[in-house]
Amino acid sequence: MANSITLEERGESFQPRPITSFARREGRMTPAQKKALEHLWPRYSIDLGTGPLNLAAIFNRQAERILEIGFGNGESLLQQARAAPERDFLGIEVYRPGIGHLLLRLKAEGLENIRVIHGDAWEVLQRALPNPSLDGVQIFFPDPWPKKRHHKRRLIQPSFVDLLECKIKPGGWLHLATDWQDYAEQIKAVLNQHAGFNPLANEGQSTQRPCTKFEARGQQQGHGVWDLRFKRSVDS
Known part of the structure; x- marks a missing residue:
């Protein structure tokens, strides 16, 4: 697939996915979190417009760009952004x-290499991110x-993997982690059958992925974790 090909050229419409991958529950917000959304949102967020985002203008530089889908409370994003200030992170x-x-x-930490988007990843990828604009995508412990x-x-x-193929640069990477074995098997089956991605070796616990509190609790309860990595093909 040529880098410039769009979803429309592939005959795919820009319609939202009819079945969501997340439960429509939000939980309680603390007063501090509510205040942060009111006052810090303009500084760290990206509000979606009608066309593709200009990421170089948003971050005010050219840099390697990593997207995390479903970042939870942001633990992994924070740790990675702190460790790699030369990279830009989207969540x-x-x-x-x-x-x-x-x-x-x-x-609190004064980090400027993270920007946050509130929304469904399916719609954000379709409507807001240019093809191809990401060096890597990480999805840790999806529902x-x-x-x-x-x-x-x-x-x-x-x-969804078709959509990721459009957004990740050739030679880029996709990193997924789950603590459900049958989901890990499904992920491997879907990605291994996709011409746009090639599996990378060294499955198992990642030295590149921060261990979150969620994962640590699971490990204490004897849960396994499957780290699955794939390289975006340069030929598709």
């Missing part, structure tokens, strides 16, 4: 309490939807 999240938590930490009748709600489906 997409649907739940406002997690966004508020991250905004507070960004202000596993464990009941079989809900598997259609899982984020990693062939159509």
Whole structure:
């Protein structure tokens, strides 16, 4: 696939996915998180317009750009942005309490290489991010939807991987992590059948991925973790 090809040229419409991959629950926001959303949102957020974003203008530089889909409370984004100030990080999240938590930490630590988008990753990728504009995409512990009748709600489906192929630069990478073995098997099946991605070796715990509190609790309970890495093909 040529780098300039668009979803429209592939015959795909810009319609939102009919089945969401996240539950429509948000949880309680603390007063501090509410205040952060009111006062820090303009500083650290990206409000979506009608066309592709100019990421160089948003970050005011050219740099390697990493997207995290579903960043939770932002632990992994914060650790990576702190460790790699030469990189720019984008985070997409649907739940406002997690966004508020991250905004507070960004202000406290003075980090300027993270920008936050509130929304459904499917729509953000389709409508806002240019083709191809990302050096890497990471999706850590997406909702596993464990009941079989809900598997259609899982984020990693062939159509979503098609979308990721458009957005990740040739030679870039996709890194996923899950603590559900059957979801890991589904992810491997979908990606291994996709011409746009090639599996990378060294599955298992990642030395490049921060260990979040969520993961640490799971490890204490004996949960396994599957880190799955793929390289964006340079030929597709």
